[in-house]
Amino acid sequence: MFAILVLFVVSFADVTLQAEWTYSQQSAWPGVCNAGLGQSPINIMTQEAIVDKHHAHIRGPLIFRGYNDVPLYGSNNGHTVKWSGVADGPAPVLAGGPLRGNYTFLQFHFHWLSEHAIDGMKYPLEVHMVHIKTGLTLDEALARADGLAVIGVFFLMHRGYGSDRALEEIIPMMPYIVNSSQNNTEPRRIDITRLLSNEPQSYYTYHGSLTTPMCQEVVTWIVMDKPIYISPDQYALFTKVDVGGDYNYRSLQPRNNRVVYRSIASCASIMAPTLPGTLISLFSCLSTSLAAGVNKGVGAFLNIKRKIFGTPAKNCVKAK
Template identity: 70%
Template sequence: MFAIFVLLFVASLADLTLQAEEWSYGEENRWPGVCTVGRHQSPINIMSQDTVLDMNQVHIRGPLIFRGYRNVELVASNNGHTLQWDAVRGDEAPIISGGPLRGNYTFLQFHFHWLSEHAIDGMKYPLEVHLVHIKTGLTMEEAMERSDGLAVIGVFFMVNRGYESAYALEQLTPVVPYIKNSHQNQTESRKYDLGRIVSYEPQSYYTYKGSLTTPLCQEIVTWIVMDKPLFITADQYRLFTNVDVGGAFNYRSLQPLNNRVVYRSIASCASLLAPTLPGTLLSLISCLSSNVFSKSFGAVWNIKQKLFGNSIKNNV
């Protein structure tokens, strides 16, 4: 089954950005839409000590409920900005509900960012996946007009040695060489177990109201950021850093919090596996091959701007 069977509203809107012009991560100040003027933008730096533990379940009402994530038919592609896996027509689509969500949300696609887009206590992870869901029953046009139109799950990845670290991305990495270049076509559809990339503790997370992290940056997203990272191998991470997405990295700068409240679930205990600066930098240096490192050296030096610049100060 080929990409012709991709859900029509996903295929027609590509990567959910709806932008009318080209954009790049190197020119964020020129992004269209509300990207430069919005007050509830994403990603953000999540300061764990400033988050609100929702003991009374006022905002987080019960556990997150995942249905149908174990055997999902997807097609993979390179849209010029990221590697993306889209749901295709077939069996009943995965659904998420509960937690901070009011109602059901239907899975649309997942895609990757390297480095991570969100930061925890000022530090980033080597890789982050976003699982995008639309409020069930809405068209994409309708979802774009609602503050709760989309729900996105963010999951971090840390580089680690050992065969067991390959498990989370084991089904995905064989496809990456076929979509390495931005001009390559979508792959044939195949079944994937999305449970591998959600989290091993899916009830432990942060949540806040934010935006898409690509143009037009609509502020319609309920973010659920898992605080327990998954592990990947150096070889797996190297695959992503060799992908053509218009640059060495594909993450947006951190955005001001602007008095928003970030809640954390009762199960959250982020300090156990928080990233460190040496760990993040060593992951980058050890995983970048020589040909990628040459073009990424400047980007690595610019990490200070995006990890520790004014945007973080504004978040605290």
């Protein structure tokens, strides 16, 4: 019954806000979107992220339960395409890492280009897996600093073998939700683990907000730093989706002295976007940095050079 209530309320919230904001007018977003000091997404600077080697914040490995076979239906809410759990279906549960308690999976959706950036660089696509603290209603979760947990995973474009595996279960559903006026798809059983990084214990985490109105600052973000692959043909399908414009990502927000932690497993080099993805991302970084006045490092040419030509393993700033 709880799962049914939560899914109903979340769907209702999507409908009520659908026509009230656009990505082209982010300065007019309601709620705390333009007043909050803990907003998302942010530019994650690898050299400034802290490895919590004493496990004061990241107290153990992330735990994923029930992600392998989940009945989900696809929809287009006018801002993104998303896949939500059916009312009576089993709900995956996330725990461990920086989380205190269990979090129940609600839905995953996509942003193109990526919303978060690593050292000033964006990726072609980012998926967000939204979870609510188990046992809370949506209203209760939106009133608590730890009410939601969202996993972010980046995608690289690649033409090689296996580059279509991550999305091959949902791509057949895309034509039915290209337009926001189309009905939801029929439920289909999805292996959500395909959307996780191949190294799911390698990530950054920080406290932030929803990246859509009302931008409540109630999210524990877990941003995996090892991306997965998407084929150019698959990516082309996302660019045809009706989201009210050519893109659906929020501008980068100031970090405002928030601490970004990184897992011990993340102390390694970051995979770079492909050249086409890098060129797209460069344009995005330049435009969003001018518009949002984000923190240092965004679009820096040294970071771009490192992303194109690679970089050795990064030194980690460790918590004392």
